[in-house]
Amino acid sequence: MTASSSLFGLGMRTPHYAHFLDEDVPVDFVEVISENFMVAGGKLRDILRRVRERLPVALHGVSMSVGSATGLDPSYLDRLRALVDEVDPLFVSDHLCWTRVAGFSSHDLLPIPYTAEALDIVSAHVRQAQDALGRAMLIENPSSYVGFAQSEMSEWEFLAALVERTGCGLLLDVNNIYVSAHNHGFDPLAYVAGLPIEHVRQIHLAGHSQGEHLLIDTHDQPVPDPVWALYRHVMRRVGRVAVMIERDDNIPPLPDLLAELDVARALAGERLAA
Amino acid sequence: MTLAAIQNDFRLWLSKADDAAAARIGDGPGLAVYQNNYRVQLMDCLESAYPQSLAWLGDAAFRAVAAHHVDRFAPDSWTIDDYPADFATTLATFYPDDPEVGELAILELALANAFVALDSPVLTTSDLPATDWDRASLRLAPSAKLLTMTTNAAAIWSALAQDEEPPAAALLHAPVTLMTWRHDHISCYRTLDGDEAAIFRSLGDGLGFADICAALADRAGDDAPGGRAGLLLARWATEQCLAFA
Numbered sequence: 001m002t003a004s005s006s007l008f009g010l011g012m013r014t015p016h017y018a019h020f021l022d023e024d025v026p027v028d029f030v031e032v033i034s035e036n037f038m039v040a041g042g043k044l045r046d047i048l049r050r051v052r053e054r055l056p057v058a059l060h061g062v063s064m065s066v067g068s069a070t071g072l073d074p075s076y077l078d079r080l081r082a083l084v085d086e087v088d089p090l091f092v093s094d095h096l097c098w099t100r101v102a103g104f105s106s107h108d109l110l111p112i113p114y115t116a117e118a119l120d121i122v123s124a125h126v127r128q129a130q131d132a133l134g135r136a137m138l139i140e141n142p143s144s145y146v147g148f149a150q151s152e153m154s155e156w157e158f159l160a161a162l163v164e165r166t167g168c169g170l171l172l173d174v175n176n177i178y179v180s181a182h183n184h185g186f187d188p189l190a191y192v193a194g195l196p197i198e199h200v201r202q203i204h205l206a207g208h209s210q211g212e213h214l215l216i217d218t219h220d221q222p223v224p225d226p227v228w229a230l231y232r233h234v235m236r237r238v239g240r241v242a243v244m245i246e247r248d249d250n251i252p253p254l255p256d257l258l259a260e261l262d263v264a265r266a267l268a269g270e271r272l273a274a
Numbered sequence: 275m276t277l278a279a280i281q282n283d284f285r286l287w288l289s290k291a292d293d294a295a296a297a298r299i300g301d302g303p304g305l306a307v308y309q310n311n312y313r314v315q316l317m318d319c320l321e322s323a324y325p326q327s328l329a330w331l332g333d334a335a336f337r338a339v340a341a342h343h344v345d346r347f348a349p350d351s352w353t354i355d356d357y358p359a360d361f362a363t364t365l366a367t368f369y370p371d372d373p374e375v376g377e378l379a380i381l382e383l384a385l386a387n388a389f390v391a392l393d394s395p396v397l398t399t400s401d402l403p404a405t406d407w408d409r410a411s412l413r414l415a416p417s418a419k420l421l422t423m424t425t426n427a428a429a430i431w432s433a434l435a436q437d438e439e440p441p442a443a444a445l446l447h448a449p450v451t452l453m454t455w456r457h458d459h460i461s462c463y464r465t466l467d468g469d470e471a472a473i474f475r476s477l478g479d480g481l482g483f484a485d486i487c488a489a490l491a492d493r494a495g496d497d498a499p500g501g502r503a504g505l506l507l508a509r510w511a512t513e514q515c516l517a518f519a
Contacts, residue, residue, distance in 0.1 A: 005325060013352030015319075033355075035352070035353055037354075039355075039390035040390060040391055040392040040393070041390065041392045041394070041416075042390045042391060042393070042417075043389065043395065043459035044390065046459060048334045051492065063352045065354065067277070067350075068281070069276070069277040069281050070281075073352050075352070076352040089384055098281060098350065100279050100350075101278075101282070103350050104285045104289065104349070104350055105349045105350055105351060105352060106284070106285075106288055106308075107312070107315055107316075107348075107349060107355075107357075108288075108308060108312055109312050110281075110284055110308065112277065113277065113280060115277070117276060117277055118277050121277060128463070135323035144301065144304070144402055145302075145303070145304030145305075145307045145308065145482050146300060146302060146304035146305060146308070147302075147304075148280070148299075148300065149300060150275055150280075169393070183304070192453065211303075211307065211490075213303040214301065214303060214304060214307065214448075214502065216307065240485060269285050
């Protein structure tokens with residue numbers, strides 16, 4: 001497996017829709033937020049159909065809530081399955097987190113304790129989702145600002161067990177590792193070493209902000225040097241992956257993101273020379 | 275502490291700022307980050323869903339109502355796009371003596387819903403010559419919705435949407451029916467004529483063209499309503515606001 005066989009893409013955001021519809025943007029794929037397109041019809045669905053005619057599309061969700069103690073929402077799975085059938089996506093992913101419980105939806109990626117009970121629940125939900133979608137999912141490591149005294153294992157041990165139990169793949173957000181390592185005081189290299197790295201299929205690169213006490217996963221800044229360094233470390237260990245810049249706010253002009261993607265390509269290329 | 279108990283405490287902390295729940299989750303500055311994210315996201319959601327209501331009321335007044343709404347109503351849908359649906363009612367409740375406020379919000383909500391309504395074949399001008407009108411039955415397109423307006427909220431919306439000075443709020447001489455729908459991926463609205471409004475409200479799951487002509491004749495006392503019906507049919511086909519039942 002060589003770095004040159006990896007794919008390099010971008011998260012497709014509203015200010016750049018016209019570029020992806022009308023131009024040959026030099027990317028191998030785009031990723032979209034699934035929920036933005038899980039609507040009945042209209043312009044957004046049309047845009048997605050037309051972009052899909054030009055490029056592979058990864059569906060990245062924020063609302064499946066695999067860590068919910070009250071179960072998955074069947075109507076959510078039905079809508080996502082319909083989108084999957086229409087798009088035939090490169091990947092379908094969501095986060096290791098919870099967003100909702102019965103009667104309440106936070107619309108935020110909230111942390112879970114890494115306990116045996118939570119592992120049972122998340123594993124059951126990932127299996128349920130994979131059955132409903134008819135394909136394996138990728139689960140993304142979250143960034144977090146709260147740890148739990150109840151946790152019985154590390155996040156990477158939890159993810160490794162989840163992969164083993166469900167057959168899911170991993171979406172590794174390098175910035176999230178960096179942010180959580182800073183906030184919780186663990187070694188990011190130990191995190192990477194503890195993952196079943198051969199199951200990483202996709203990589204997110206993003207930036208963050210410095211809060212008063214914590215690093216905040218804002219995804220509104222360029223990828224900073226420490227995240228690039230960690231990415232280089234990861235790329236020496238993974239197989240063929242799909243790498244992308246994930247910018248969610250403070251969206252810059254498309255050429256700025258493409259320049260960042262060129263850096264990602266170059267650093268992946270270093271692996272060949274190493 | 276079970277996962278369910280932790281998540282219930284998180285819910286109480288985010289939606290009610292319950293300090294006891296926060297203490298059970300744990301100490302540290304991270305919980306404040308999550309609560310800030312929760313509230314900011316919901317406030318931003320309401321502001322982006324009702325841009326002309328925000329412009330009409332002004333930032334401070336709108337945000338005061340939005341903060342009250344966020345305090346009282348927690349979201350429960352998997353999509354945050356559902357959260358703004360009840361806010362039009364909250365705005366109307368806050369401004370009972372200013373009915374244009376609630377109607378402006380209802381219009382914004384209807385336009386937003388039309389934007390993402392179900393894709394479905396609609397009646398177009400190319401269908402007109404090829405259709406057997408003795409058998410065809412019509413209904414509203416999935417994106418179309420009828421609103422009753424008692425104020426000039428639509429004129430206010432139109433001015434604000436074009437960055438023009440809006441007219442002063444005013445009651446109409448009589449209530450009118452406004453239709454919102456989607457045409458070529460763009461949400462639209464217009465005021466219906468009286469006979470159109472009556473017909474559209476009676477379309478239900480489908481109404482034949484002969485029945486439409488009969489309804490027009492009943493309203494106008496017209497012995498030959500076909501001309502008016504033909505004109506309306508051409509207009510509806512151009513606007514793509516109807517579908518075959």
